[in-house]
Amino acid sequence: MTPFNRNFGQGRSREGISPDMNWRELTKAGNIYEPGNANTYETGDWRTIRPIWNKERCIHCLICWRYCPDASIISTDGKFDCFDYKHCKGCGICANVCPTHAIDMISEDEIDKQKEARRNEE
């Protein structure tokens, strides 16, 4: 057999795939070799509005944690810890169910503008 002149997708990525991999590096036909790899697939960039936590108002009832359809509320020791922005799609359910209005939904555009302004100040 002659050597491959154009190898393709023989890779079996154990670390998961990422959008910066080329067609050779990706697994053949998009086959998945590791279970639970949805965690490595970042869907946070689908979001147009972002939940922002208001620490003072939060009573750590964790109703948001129960309602989040994407397991994007991270709790530690029975208390609200942070949002998983890599997977939060910005549905806003957490803000809607929060009894103390401790979650604000802010436009990602607005956040980008604020970042830009801060960079300009520096």
Place this chain on the structure above:
Amino acid sequence: MKNRVALTGNEAVAQAMRQINPDVVAAYPITPSTEVVQMFSSFVNNGKVDTEFVAVESEHSAMSATIGASAAGARAMTCTSSQGLAYMFEVVYVAASMRLPIVFPVVNRALSAPINIHCDHSDAMGIKQSGVIQLFSENAQEAYDNMIQAIRIAEHPDVLLPVSVNYDGFITSHALDVLDILDDDTVKEFIGEYHPQEALLNVKEQFSMGNFDMYDYYFEHKYQQVAAMENAKRVIEEIGKEYAKISGRTYGLVDAYKLEDADMAIVVMNSAAGSAKGVCDELRAKGLKVGVLKPRVFRPFPHEAVVDALKGVKAVAVLDRAETFSTLGGPMFEDVRTSLYDLKADIKVVNYVYGLGGRDLRLEDVEKVYNDLGDIVKTGRVDKFVRYLGLRE
């Protein structure tokens, strides 16, 4: 060792399938491919093969079951024609995109409507962009030989794509032909035992196939298929050479017949290539420099080999047994003309659509094409580049 036998095309292909002895065959009957599956199911019933035969309720299910079996790790096959292939269309793409080495004969027949059971290539041309390798066969011998080689091509680690073996309905499928078939052990040794790189039934290495893709991955996975098609051209030639050693018959990407010094060439696939070669011989005897190019492989399209074979001619007629309704000619015409464009050699390329719904291509028709090419060479003019051969106009 050679065994000369008289078989119809369908019988020859059924014998090939018996010798291949696949793990699973799922199929649904449709004229003119019915006989292949009918004969094969009798092999199953009589214990001539170890195959699990699945009698499904449609061609969509036939290919779906074949895909399931192939993904599970089986050497799986199906067989169809015409409306059956059209009904299978959706899952043919899935077989190709999941990179499953499924081999399936397609016995070429016209598509409805009007309903017609006879030969043309409309069925095969419907899946030319599906990602399936398409081999075409001039006669029963080639259909048989293509079947055996198709297994090796499909399962080659640089390819891993389905292969359809095409031959003309009734003309090849039902006519008795004399051919050499290999003995069972030679075929068994040539195709080898099937050891898939990965299989869903392999519990030790679990994985998931046919997953969801977004815009960030789908494009790359499509390109992997393109790369596999590119590889297939090399692999088909390698397997062809290897097959020559056991059969004495040589197969490449194209069959270039008397083209070395030709001024005029006809490009045609399947059984009509035989008629074209016959007329070519007669005209050669009269001193005309004519030749025939028969692509054996239509997908991937062997454009390098086509250019190489046709680079010296002055005029080419591409004969298509299918219509595209683009008003720009048949499917093979597009590919041949595009292939020759970069030569900038001013080769006149004309198209003849012929034989739709099983209309005979007579020897006089082929002679007329060569005469037309002669006129084009003489005058250097092409008044109409898409023509209809044998149509009452």
